[in-house]
Amino acid sequence: MEKTIIEKILEPFIRELKPEGGIDIEKSLWQKPGRGVGPLPDLRYMATLVNVLYKYGEIYNKPDICSLTDSQVYFISNIVEEKDSTWLLGTTLECIGSYFRHHGFIDERLKDSVYKMIEIARKRKANIKIDNLIYSHFPCGYGHGGYCKDAGWTNDLSVFGDGLVFAYEITKDKSILNDVISFSEYFCQPYQDKKISLGKDGYWHCGTWREDIGSWVIGPDDYKGFESVDVAGNETSWIFSTYPCIDYLTHLYKYKKDKRYIDLSLKAVEWTFRECQFEDGGVGICGRDDKWLGATGCAVFQAVAVKRIIGKNFPKDLLKKAEKSYKYLCEKLENLKIEDYGIEWVNHTTSTDPLVMVGWGFLLSLRGYIEGKELYKL
Numbered sequence: 001m002e003k004t005i006i007e008k009i010l011e012p013f014i015r016e017l018k019p020e021g022g023i024d025i026e027k028s029l030w031q032k033p034g035r036g037v038g039p040l041p042d043l044r045y046m047a048t049l050v051n052v053l054y055k056y057g058e059i060y061n062k063p064d065i066c067s068l069t070d071s072q073v074y075f076i077s078n079i080v081e082e083k084d085s086t087w088l089l090g091t092t093l094e095c096i097g098s099y100f101r102h103h104g105f106i107d108e109r110l111k112d113s114v115y116k117m118i119e120i121a122r123k124r125k126a127n128i129k130i131d132n133l134i135y136s137h138f139p140c141g142y143g144h145g146g147y148c149k150d151a152g153w154t155n156d157l158s159v160f161g162d163g164l165v166f167a168y169e170i171t172k173d174k175s176i177l178n179d180v181i182s183f184s185e186y187f188c189q190p191y192q193d194k195k196i197s198l199g200k201d202g203y204w205h206c207g208t209w210r211e212d213i214g215s216w217v218i219g220p221d222d223y224k225g226f227e228s229v230d231v232a233g234n235e236t237s238w239i240f241s242t243y244p245c246i247d248y249l250t251h252l253y254k255y256k257k258d259k260r261y262i263d264l265s266l267k268a269v270e271w272t273f274r275e276c277q278f279e280d281g282g283v284g285i286c287g288r289d290d291k292w293l294g295a296t297g298c299a300v301f302q303a304v305a306v307k308r309i310i311g312k313n314f315p316k317d318l319l320k321k322a323e324k325s326y327k328y329l330c331e332k333l334e335n336l337k338i339e340d341y342g343i344e345w346v347n348h349t350t351s352t353d354p355l356v357m358v359g360w361g362f363l364l365s366l367r368g369y370i371e372g373k374e375l376y377k378l
Contacts, residue, residue, distance in 0.1 A: 005333045005369065006056055009362050012338065014048055017068060019302050021075025029338070034354025035225075044087070045360035046076055047094035047159070052366050054102045057298065059370075066102065073099045077113035082120050089117045091159030092134025097327045105212040106170055110129045118176060120161070122194025126150075126180075126184075130205055132202040135185040136178075137203065142216065148203030151368045153233070154241040161248035170355040181256050185246055191217050194234065208262060215271040216241050230349070231286050238286045239276065243364070244299040265306050268314075272299045273321040281321075281328030282344060293342035294361025296329045305336060306372045319375065326376040333369055338362075 019336040023041040025031045031040050050069055057066035071344045073095045080092050081257040096114055100106050106114075121138050128137040138160055139150035152205040161372075164180035165171075189207025197206035215237035216296060222232045231238070246268060249261035277298065282291030283299040303322035336342065341358045342365060345349070350359050 001334065002369075003060060005336070006366060008336065008338075009333075009366050010053070012054060013359070013363070014053075014065070017072060018075075019068065019071060021073075021078075021153075027340075028325065028359075030355045030359030032355045033260075033350070037376045038355060039356045041224070041355045042354075043076060043091060044356060045363055046072065047091045047098070048360060048363040048367060050095045050098045050361055052370070055370055056226065058102070069102075070099065072339065073110070074373060076176035077110060078115065079111070080113075080120070082123070084120075085136055086121060086124070086160045087140070087156035088315050089121055090156070093117050093163025093166050094159065097163065097169065100166065100170050103135070111170065112168055117163070118167060122166075122179075125203075128203055128205055130185070130189050130207065133185060133189070136180035136182040137186055138179075138183055139203065143202065145221070147202070148198060148204070148221065148360075150204060151219060152204045152208070154187065154208050154216045155244055158216075158241070158248045158300055161187070161195055162244060162251055164316075165248065165251045177255060180252060181258075182262070184249065184252060187216060188258075188264065191220060191247070194221055200271075210237075211235055213271065215268045216245050217336065236286055237268070237271060239272065239283070239298045240285070242272055243302055246302045246361055250309060253309060264305065265302075267312070269302050269306055269322075270315075270318060273318060273325075276327060277321060278346070281324040281326075282348075283286040283325055285350055288346070289337065290346050291344035292350070292361050293329060293332055293336075293365035296325050296364075297334075297361075297365035297372075300326050300329060300368035300372045300375070304371050307375065319328075322375055326368070326375055329365060329368055329372065333365065 012029050016023050018024055025040050051073055052063055053069040076095050078094050080088055096110050124139055126137045127134055140153060142151055143149045144151050161183055168176045186207055190204035191208055191210045197204050199205045208216045210217050217234045218238055218241055219233035222234050224230055224232055236259045244264045249265050253261045275287050278288055278291055283296040285292055285295050286292055300322055341352050342361050
């Protein structure tokens with residue numbers, strides 16, 4: 001059954017991939033114009049797709065799938081340009097990192113691409129002061145509203161943070177490790193109202209952690225108009241911030257034993273289940289809005305990421321909630337219909353626009369499905 005479920009979800013993604021790398025837009029279910037979508041193809045789900053494809057290839061001994069995945073890694077590493085947003089730099093580094101984990105090495109061509117991403121990012125790096133702290137900040141590569149140089153979205157920037165950790169793993173370059181540790185302050189320092197945190201330089205002089213919420217804000221601004229939801233960025237969190245922030249900080253913890261990385265990640269897992277989990281185990285995006293299999297998968301593998309580190313100290317009540325969501329995920333995936341978008345509508349406050357987020361959701365559900373078994377390990 002597991003193999004059938006994985007292949008059913010991956011089939012439309014494998015169909016859209018070109019053997020030489022890249023996405024055939026005409027064959028894609030997800031690559032359509034929509035809210036927040038720029039020029040196609042939109043590669044926001046590529047790192048998750050690469051991750052899941054390698055796992056599928058390894059579990060079921062599929063060298064052809066692993067070879068196809070290799071082509072996607074080389075493709076994305078070749079197309080990034082200096083003008084591209086920071087999330088794409090991070091996505092590319094995560095893809096190369098997955099290649100490195102799968103093969104145990106990378107060639108000079110991919111290593112050169114890693115340094116290319118670092119060089120582009122460092123050109124936009126800013127030193128930000130928060131009280132007496134000065135840290136290295138990597139902005140999104142775009143602002144909005146004509147009043148800020150950096151949109152500051154925690155999704156975009158945590159993806160880059162995780163990519164930086166991969167870059168250090170691959171190169172062992174201590175200057176990259178120094179950057180990634182310093183950058184983590186953006187996710188550890190407290191959020192402050194935009195009236196006092198937006199500097200005259202156009203950058204946010206605050207962090208993104210809201211203790212009163214128990215998670216990271218979507219971003220430091222009160223902007224509305226995000227993909228799939230309609231909320232103010234500084235008033236709440238969402239699953240598309242919690243999961244990459246947890247990926248980043250738990251990954252970095254391997255090289256920097258900063259207690260905050262685990263404490264905040266655990267609190268964000270608690271936020272996810274407290275605010276977003278429905279009674280049957282399904283999970284919403286920004287709260288109990290609608291049940292997304294992708295959000296449920298994120299809730300599961302977030303819990304796994306923290307449990308890998310703290311082991312038996314993972315709260316038992318939280319573990320029960322995670323197991324409940326994993327059971328929901330497994331049951332729903334068994335009877336999945338792709339045309340239902342992986343969503344069980346409850347309040348209809350989320351949206352399938354853009355479809356690229358629906359596709360990403362399917363892949364995130366698979367990641368949770370594959371990794372969720374670890375919840376039952378001692």
